[in-house]
Amino acid sequence: MKLGFIGCGNMASAIISGILEKGLVKREDIFASTKSESSAKRVTEALGISCSTDNLSVAKEADYLFLCVKPQFCADTAIEIRDFLSTEQVLVSVIAGKKLDWLQEQFGADKKILRTMPNTPAMVGEGITGVCPNELVSKEEIQQVLTLLRSFGRADVVTEPILDIxxxxxxxxxxxxxxxxxxxxxxxxxxxxxxxxxxxxxxxxxxxxxxxxxxxxxxxxxxxxxxxxxxxxxxxxxxxxxxxxxxxxxxxxxxxxxxxxxxx
The missing domain is CATH 1.10.3730.10 (ProC C-terminal domain-like)
Structure with missing residues (x-):
């Protein structure tokens, strides 16, 4: 299983750290991208994973692709990568306020998408994450995402109206x-x-x-x-x-x- 992270700020770094600490995925199977070369270098040095400024290469490589950009950059990110995504990939959104309908409009109605809402205590392994999948995500894929998210705290499936809460x-x-x-x-x-x-x-x-x-x-x-x-x-x-x-x-x-x- 290969994981990709588009955007690698504090939250993405906390997620990756939890996954690595629990040994769920090898470092060589995690890829990330950031906006600048300097931040990519910091991520590589801190986490020991491959990090660049190339969103597209990360999107093509990942089985599970975490979207960790700020809400205002999400539409541009979708335009950049959506034509290169497959229907077998699972997209995990960590983007506040962007609902499943909107994400499907941006990335494609045929894409497997989960909305998630983690919190900053993830940085010390005590996070709590709400998870809301669309109907295309299988039970096995939901469980896999929950396993990844539980590496840094608790995680549970909730309905979309509850996710905003x-x-x-x-x-x-x-x-x-x-x-x-x-x-x-x-x-x-x-x-x-x-x-x-x-x-x-x-x-x-x-x-x-x-x-x-x-x-x-x-x-x-x-x-x-x-x-x-x-x-x-x-x-x-x-x-x-x-x-x-x-x-x-x-x-x-x-x-x-x-x-x-x-x-x-």
Missing amino acids: VGSVSGSSPAFVFLFIEALADGAVAEGMPRKQAYEFAAQAVLGSAKMVLETGKHPGELKDMVCSPAGTTIEGINVLEKEGMRSAVMDAVRACIAKTKKL
């Missing part, structure tokens, strides 16, 4: 979590804790909390109640967050991201 609840939300960690640390620093130590304590607390949600199967509200002792310190903090509208603000942020995604 995935892009916000898991794709954009790491930025919200980073902001929360920064705010937690700032509060600690304001009371005298060294900043480096504050970041470590805040980040580990968030990591552990997320793991409890995933591993216990308990509702987040139930886990919250376990921390809030009667007349204790935590319930006082929760009261402030509710007064300041934290819950509503987060909901509005997610919905704003979804609205923006639909306009891409």
Whole structure:
């Protein structure tokens, strides 16, 4: 199996790193292309794979072709490579906001295409990816893509309407979590804790909390109640967050991201 990546920024590099770390594909069977010679050189040195500025050679070589360009460059990329793609190849889109109908118009209605939405924690092997295939992709090919994507975290098949939500609840939300960690640390620093130590304590607390949600199967509200002792310190903090509208603000942020995604 040969993999191709058109566009090789942070997300594509994270995907490739996960695949290599799990030993799913050999380095010599992964090909990538970037916009400049300097970035191609950096990718080659960092990942040990073949990387050039030639999109067409990558497209011709790959059994599974990952489209990792920015949304505004997707149409031009399609014009460049679509006449050289075969109906046996599987196209894996990592392009935000571009729906299956649009991708089929650009690359051909006879092409096997999966839309995916990974997130940046893929860079540390803790990503979560939504996957939506068109009707031409076989069960075996879907499973193969899931295996590749699970090399750097979790991955599951979702419907296309849900995929736009995935892009916000898991794709954009790491930025919200980073902001929360920064705010937690700032509060600690304001009371005298060294900043480096504050970041470590805040980040580990968030990591552990997320793991409890995933591993216990308990509702987040139930886990919250376990921390809030009667007349204790935590319930006082929760009261402030509710007064300041934290819950509503987060909901509005997610919905704003979804609205923006639909306009891409």
